[in-house]
Amino acid sequence: MSEPIIRIDNIVKKYGPLTVLDKLSMEVMPGEKLALIGPSGSGKTTILRILMTLERISDGFIEVDGEHLYHMKKDRQLVPADERHLHLMREKIGMVFQHFNLFPHKCVLDNVTLAPMLTKGMARAAAEKRAMELLDMVGMADKAKSMPAQLSGGQKQRVAIARALALSPKIMLFDEVTSALDPELVEEVLNVMRRLADETDMTMLLVTHEMGFAHDFADRVLFFDRGKIVEEGKPGDIFRHPKQERTQAFLRKIIAAGHRV
Numbered sequence: 001m002s003e004p005i006i007r008i009d010n011i012v013k014k015y016g017p018l019t020v021l022d023k024l025s026m027e028v029m030p031g032e033k034l035a036l037i038g039p040s041g042s043g044k045t046t047i048l049r050i051l052m053t054l055e056r057i058s059d060g061f062i063e064v065d066g067e068h069l070y071h072m073k074k075d076r077q078l079v080p081a082d083e084r085h086l087h088l089m090r091e092k093i094g095m096v097f098q099h100f101n102l103f104p105h106k107c108v109l110d111n112v113t114l115a116p117m118l119t120k121g122m123a124r125a126a127a128e129k130r131a132m133e134l135l136d137m138v139g140m141a142d143k144a145k146s147m148p149a150q151l152s153g154g155q156k157q158r159v160a161i162a163r164a165l166a167l168s169p170k171i172m173l174f175d176e177v178t179s180a181l182d183p184e185l186v187e188e189v190l191n192v193m194r195r196l197a198d199e200t201d202m203t204m205l206l207v208t209h210e211m212g213f214a215h216d217f218a219d220r221v222l223f224f225d226r227g228k229i230v231e232e233g234k235p236g237d238i239f240r241h242p243k244q245e246r247t248q249a250f251l252r253k254i255i256a257a258g259h260r261v
């Protein structure tokens with residue numbers, strides 16, 4: 001039995017007086033595909049941002065692939081991991097955001113080669129070779145010389161996925177990657193994610209409001225509400241036989257809004 005690749009233990013995240021994550025614990029096994037669902041404001045994005053070292057925590061421990069993300073001193077003062085650690089963590093984890101966040105003044109190819117060249121010191125020729133393979137995988141090789149402004153939202157998001165893969169992360173985080181897209185562009189992005197899920201052994205955490213996709217994609221679904229995991233289980237169990245009243249109410253609302261579950 002292998003060890004969890006992510007261990008989150010009793011973490012608390014506060015913004016001023018607002019507690020966003022409330023003693024939350026979870027473990028993720030290597031290669032697992034996880035969907036994080038729940039109402040707006042329940043803390044799903046926050047947990048991804050914490051893993052990506054974009055946010056600090058107020059209490060608790062996090063371990064990713066055997067490395068502690070945060071250290072706690074004896075006086076319970078949390079100190080973030082040092083620069084070396086954060087650097088390491090960013091190589092282990094790739095993240096794709098809702099709003100693409102491509103570098104607007106760089107072409108598609110440069111968007112994908114930048115991180116490997118800067119952080120890994122990869123030579124341009126090797127970085128470009130790898131970038132073209134990734135762009136080919138997401139169906140964007142013919143747009144390598146295009147600028148982001150010339151692309152549709154779906155195309156930008158596929159480039160963002162290629163860019164996140166460029167450092168060969170063990171873990172990929174997807175934060176509502178289709179919710180800023182026109183409906184007809186959603187499927188092309190979901191198809192890329194389906195392929196990644198089917199063809200790689202990467203650990204993948206997905207925050208989504210696309211319940212139909214979460215159902216097909218995930219090995220396990222976590223239902224978040226008010227900074228806690230209220231229920232978790234196999235997609236078939238959570239979507240068809242939710243046990244908790246809060247999960248049932250959330251899914252009723254989603255179905256009433258016309259979404260497939």
Ligand SMILES: Nc1ncnc2c1ncn2[C@@H]1O[C@H](COP(=O)(O)OP(=O)(O)OP(=O)(O)O)[C@@H](O)[C@H]1O
Pocket residue numbers: 015018020038039040041042043044045046047
């Ligand atoms: N930088 C910040 N400063 C203050 N409050 C914040 C900040 N970032 C997030 N929050 C608050 O933290 C809570 C959790 O936000 P989070 O984005 O994690 O929720 P979510 O479950 O991902 O919601 P959604 O589905 O709408 O994206 C919300 O109440 C949000 O307003």
